[in-house]
Amino acid sequence: MKTTSGQLLTADSSSTTTSPPRNQNPANPGPETAGPAEFGYTASIAALFSAHPVPGGEKPGRVVRVDRNRVLVAAAAELCHLPYPSGGDVPATGDWVWLGVNAAGEPAVVSVLPRHSALTRKRAFEASSEAQVLGANVDVVGVVVPVDRPLTHNRLERTLVAAWDSGATPLVVITKADLADIADDVVGKVIRQSAGVAVVTTSAEHGDGLDELLGHIPAGGTLVLLGPSGAGKSTLINALAGHRVQEVGAARAGDGKGRHTTTSRELVPLPGGAVLMDTPGVRGFGLFDADDGMGEMFGDLEELFGQCRFTDCAHDREPGCAVQAALADETLDARRWESYLKLQRELAALNRRHDAAARRAYQREWHQKVVVAGKSQRAAERYGQEKADERSARDGKRGWRKPG
Numbered sequence: 001m002k003t004t005s006g007q008l009l010t011a012d013s014s015s016t017t018t019s020p021p022r023n024q025n026p027a028n029p030g031p032e033t034a035g036p037a038e039f040g041y042t043a044s045i046a047a048l049f050s051a052h053p054v055p056g057g058e059k060p061g062r063v064v065r066v067d068r069n070r071v072l073v074a075a076a077a078e079l080c081h082l083p084y085p086s087g088g089d090v091p092a093t094g095d096w097v098w099l100g101v102n103a104a105g106e107p108a109v110v111s112v113l114p115r116h117s118a119l120t121r122k123r124a125f126e127a128s129s130e131a132q133v134l135g136a137n138v139d140v141v142g143v144v145v146p147v148d149r150p151l152t153h154n155r156l157e158r159t160l161v162a163a164w165d166s167g168a169t170p171l172v173v174i175t176k177a178d179l180a181d182i183a184d185d186v187v188g189k190v191i192r193q194s195a196g197v198a199v200v201t202t203s204a205e206h207g208d209g210l211d212e213l214l215g216h217i218p219a220g221g222t223l224v225l226l227g228p229s230g231a232g233k234s235t236l237i238n239a240l241a242g243h244r245v246q247e248v249g250a251a252r253a254g255d256g257k258g259r260h261t262t263t264s265r266e267l268v269p270l271p272g273g274a275v276l277m278d279t280p281g282v283r284g285f286g287l288f289d290a291d292d293g294m295g296e297m298f299g300d301l302e303e304l305f306g307q308c309r310f311t312d313c314a315h316d317r318e319p320g321c322a323v324q325a326a327l328a329d330e331t332l333d334a335r336r337w338e339s340y341l342k343l344q345r346e347l348a349a350l351n352r353r354h355d356a357a358a359r360r361a362y363q364r365e366w367h368q369k370v371v372v373a374g375k376s377q378r379a380a381e382r383y384g385q386e387k388a389d390e391r392s393a394r395d396g397k398r399g400w401r402k403p404g
Helices: 031-037 043-051 153-166 180-193 210-215 233-241 291-297 299-305 322-328 334-354 356-372 377-395
Strands: 002-005 059-066 070-075 078-083 096-101 107-112 118-122 131-136 140-146 169-175 199-201 222-226 266-269 275-278
Touching: 031 059, 043 059, 043 096, 070 096, 078 107, 118 153, 131 222, 140 153, 153 169, 153 180, 153 291, 153 334, 169 180, 169 233, 180 199, 210 233, 222 233, 233 266, 233 275, 291 299, 291 334, 299 322, 322 334, 334 377
Parallel strands: 002 078, 140 169, 140 222, 169 199, 222 275
Antiparallel strands: 059 070, 059 096, 059 266, 070 078, 096 107, 118 131, 266 275
């Protein structure tokens, strides 16, 4: 695929997405869509462009990568480096866009089409409560779990909640399964914690599980892989693409953690018409307005809530509490319950940050609880924990715990 600059990229520019064209997907692309076709332009996407024409929109494109001040867009038979839009809709990697010219007469993104999914998180290390779009128009979110690391349950559940909430289909991708002495144990734990989400076991070294993984991507669909550095994402991506897309970094011997070999989110075309979104290793994943994702991930708990004697049950010491009964007979995993409570506290703290009414109601509720409890040690500890969660949500430092 040709690249251009300003109008079109310089000849010495390079991109990991300039590999030879692969099987086109079913939109029967003409010259104006030959580039986007390599990145998931299907008949349904063509219909989306037809349904959302804009003045000045000359040709369709897809955002392949977002840099600091520019965006790389697949359009026609070329990859265009264009100025980052200064107003209007902000494009993210994976967005479908209309290309035209801006007020200065330069090639530019003139409109971002509606998204059918958006993978978001709370911006890390910022005091704001804004969402950061990690990827748009993703069909499958693959949560990568390497077998050579201790399984961090809260990390897995947190990322699956975000995957469900994105509107895409979540999938757990276990990597490095060739380490057979530990793989079976990890797979069993992951299946138990994934709440019915499909689990694929892969070994990029031996080629195991790659066809099964590709089978989860719809025709012309987009898969994004999420996981920490050193989880084997780059090796897996190279195996799926059939050529070297990313450099592979060795994990540190001391703790097994990897170094970042991917520095930005970028679309990579795969043989057969599917698309893969490569992402840097994610250290923290702050949830953002994830009520739908919580409902999907913890639907079994919501069913339990409906079995409690009282509709306003706090699931603590109330008589007839179905949650406490399930914990007592071990049909509900205590660790899963604690993870649910932690994530709910996080979301509530984020809600209080930008909802004054919720903040006042919270303060009244806890004042009453402390008074009724006679300022008991237990009530004070719970209050302190929620305040700590609120501070964590405020400063954006709610990243994953380091493996113990």
